[in-house]
Amino acid sequence: MSDKTAKQIAEFIKPLQVKPGSEIDVAEDFDPRYSAGMKKRDCVELVRTGVALLAEYQNRLAAEARYGVLLCLQGIDAGGKDSTIRHVMSGVNPQGVRVSSFKVPSAEELEHDYLWRYAQRLPARGEIGVFNRSHYEEVLVVRVHPEYLDRQKLPAEAKSPGVWERRYREINDWERYLTDNGFKVVKIFLNLSKEEQRLRFLKRIKRSEKNWKFSAADVRERQWWDDYQQAFSAMLSATSTAWAPWYVVPADRKWFARMCAVGILIHALMEVDPHYPAVDEKTRKELRTTKRLLETEAAEGVEPR
Template sequence: MTTREQRIADFIAPFRVEPGKNVKLGKDFAPDFKGTVRSKKRGRKLLVQGTELLSEYQSRLYAQHTHGVLVVLQALDAGGKDGTIRHVMTGVNPQGVSVHSFKVPTNEELDHDYLWRYGLRLPARGEIGIFNRSHYEEVLVVRVHPELLDRQRLPAEAQKGLWSRRYREINEWERMLSDNGFKIVKLFLNLSREEQRIRFLRRIDLRDHNWKFSSADVREREYWDSYQQAFSRMLARTSTEWAPWYVIPADRKWYARIAAAAVIANALIDLDPRYPKVDKKARAALQEIKATLEKQAPKGAAADPFAASMPSG
């Protein structure tokens, strides 16, 4: 492991939810944590370095076409999911990245099992897929608002031990994906109640942010404690060795973006994708093609413009 890679691993270690550990969000993870990064200016430099690293590794991932990466983003309203995606994925090739947001399920989606619609949008090999909200809504929103289960039309026997079973099913689903070469990176943006209030006010005060505001978001604040409990249970029951959760301090947007970039970069470093090697036969064929192309050069033009631009001597 290089010095840079070790620094990244050390930086993200405080965010990792150890598998099997009970979690209490307010006690175990502070939304305003910023570790050793003391200034926003320093944070911006680190984010640039992080996005450059992501771009490099994403190119390798796309070229190798063996592994895929699924980034799961969960947060309360105003947690910064959209901004994290926008800033962290700056510079990566959009051809190899897909983002999916999951809203209220359609009638067609409700006619299938609860993981069906998420499976349809998984990344392919060589791609990074991002779930802006995810299959974890099924043990979060649905748990806080159990009346939503009525729409899923579950038979009576399927409602017994529902939440424990869903935690197990999600873990097994992610284990299957991991065993088949898909790295799962799970990020929970941990926002404080006060910071959420401030961000809601900002959305109201700034006209170009009004479109982001919904009265439903404020109504959901009434369930703050229930959501904190649901998140804590989710983190404790579904942080596994093959797909651990990382709780990202989200009160400072700039720090949350650095932390998210570091966790994703660490996952790609762990995969260590490489550009495919060209064997001797293929290389010889390339040289034959090159010779043919050089013969087609117009009179007076350099046969190999790259060679012509190289300094002599």
């Protein structure tokens, strides 16, 4: 990829990044309907091109097997996490991608520390891991519903005032540990408006093929909308770091959100800059010898390719 293209991608996603150390109000500072003046048809074509580029980068990442990438997707219900994964990862080799969805913790998971279940699903070197919801649930849904904290069987001092600030610090330290060990952490928050969420819920009810996605519990969560917005803002402010910044992607227009996600992931892989491993002279000599041997075995009349 040319330096010019790389620079263009970096400039495009720059307005979406939460500046490390800044304090933001997601409702005031980020517009869910922002589209940078782009049209749907242009974004669809750019996503197609981006997916092909991601496939090339994934091949290099897998071949080098030195770095791993963790993509964390967060957002309110109906924010488009599933469709983002489906479109963005549509062209990559499924053997090199691991998608994990995190729902209500199991009894076994509650017997461990709150990051344990996420650590079990981290990507290996050479892989792209995708968290559909992530460890940030522990400072979002658990914060909005503090009764969930009681289920984690924590000692009293672990639930004392300041618990959320401590968790922000612990998460930042954990992500710093991952990046220090060669795992790029990419964090995308899909920013959906309350009205667009209402319309998407209605679509799930009206269209029979989408009924399976509907959950009355998701609709009930709307009564805590303002609490979630405050929790989102606090999380984004406290955990957007130099080593793992947050990107707030406008999610009301799915076609624009997908293009943003592709651009952010490509940018991250460009920073990793994986390469196909070079072979030494001994290996090259063996390749030449093997090539000649295979060519002599060709059937009569068959031209070497």
